[in-house]
Amino acid sequence: MDTNKMRDISREQFEVWARDENKWLIDRDSFGNYIYGFVRDSWNSWQASREAVVVELPKFDEYPSSMEHDMRESLRSAIEAQSLKVAP
Structure with a gap:
């Protein structure tokens, strides 16, 4: 599976978790970045945790x-x- 597809799947999983578990607003700007800093930080942490698993x-x-x-x-x-x- 290509890296972009994996990243898209991971983002979908993150957004479900962020909405369902935390009730966060996950709005993004025109560049695709999360508007709220704590959501961006959480997304970066989510990605790092997935990168660490092989x-x-x-x-x-x-x-x-x-x-x-x-x-x-x-x-x-x-x-x-x-x-x-x-x-x-």
């Missing part, structure tokens, strides 16, 4: 190689769909 996929030594590939790709897709990174 998931290492397990080994599938007991499975045929074709099955291993499919399993690894399925896991990679599921993890990246949550806007997290997978170790190479």
